Amino acid sequence: MNETMICVVGNVATRPVFRELANGPSARFRLAVTARYWDREKSAWTDGHTNFFTVWANRQLAANASASLAVGEPVIVQGRLKVRTDVREGQNWTSADIDAVAIGHDLARGTAAFRRTGKAETAVSPPQPEPNWETPAGEPDGTDTTEQRPEPAAAVA
Numbered sequence: 001m002n003e004t005m006i007c008v009v010g011n012v013a014t015r016p017v018f019r020e021l022a023n024g025p026s027a028r029f030r031l032a033v034t035a036r037y038w039d040r041e042k043s044a045w046t047d048g049h050t051n052f053f054t055v056w057a058n059r060q061l062a063a064n065a066s067a068s069l070a071v072g073e074p075v076i077v078q079g080r081l082k083v084r085t086d087v088r089e090g091q092n093w094t095s096a097d098i099d100a101v102a103i104g105h106d107l108a109r110g111t112a113a114f115r116r117t118g119k120a121e122t123a124v125s126p127p128q129p130e131p132n133w134e135t136p137a138g139e140p141d142g143t144d145t146t147e148q149r150p151e152p153a154a155a156v157a
Contacts, residue, residue, distance in 0.1 A: 004081040008033055008053060008098065009106055012073045018066035027062035029069065031055050031077060031098070055079070057100045064117060065103050074106035 010033035018027045035048035055077050057065045069075065079100040086093045105112040 005078070005101075006081045006098065007076065007078045009074070009076050010034070010053075012069050012071050012075055013052065015071055016066045016069050018062060024059050025062040027057045027066045029055055029065070031075070051096070053077075054095060054097045055100050055103070056097060057103060060117070061100060061103065065100075068105075069103070074109040076102075076104050076106050078102045 008031065010031045013030040013032040016027045016029040018025065031053045032050055033053065034050040036045050037048055038044075039046040077098055077100055079098040079102070082097040082099060084095050084097060086095070
C-alpha cells in the first residue's frame with residue numbers, strides 16, 4: 001500500500017487531548033514546525049514559515065503521549081501524512097494531519113527520562129476540556145498553556 005510516511009521535528013503547540021473511544025484510546029495535539037535559515041545580512045538565524053500539523057495517536061501511544069507531552073516541548077513525530085479538505089461555513093479548509101507511529105522528545109534540545117509502562121498499566125490522563133483548535137496557544141481563549149508537571153524522581157543507581 002502506498003502511504004506518505006514523514007518524520008517531522010517541531011514543538012508541541014497545544015495540550016494533548018486524550019479520549020477513550022469505542023475502538024480504544026486516542027489523543028491529538030497540534031505540532032508547530034518552523035523552518036530556520038541563516039540570514040547573511042543579519043549574520044543570525046531567522047525563523048521562516050511555520051507549518052502546523054494535527055498529530056493523532058492511538059492505543060498505548062495515545063496514553064503515553066498524553067502523559068508525557070506538554071506545550072512548548074520539542075518533539076520528533078513519525079507517521080502517515082493525511083491531507084484533508086473540508087467545507088466549513090462556506091469556506092474551504094485544508095488540514096495536514098499525521099497519524100503517528102512514533103513520538104519522542106528531541107534530545108538535541110534537552111534531556112528526557114524514559115519510563116517503560118507495563119502491559120496492564122496505562123498512563124491515562126484525566127479527561128480535559130476540549131481546546132479551541134482555531135486559536136494559537138497562548139491566546140486568551142481560556143486554554144491553560146502554563147500547566148506545570150512535577151519533576152521526575154531521581155533514578156537510584
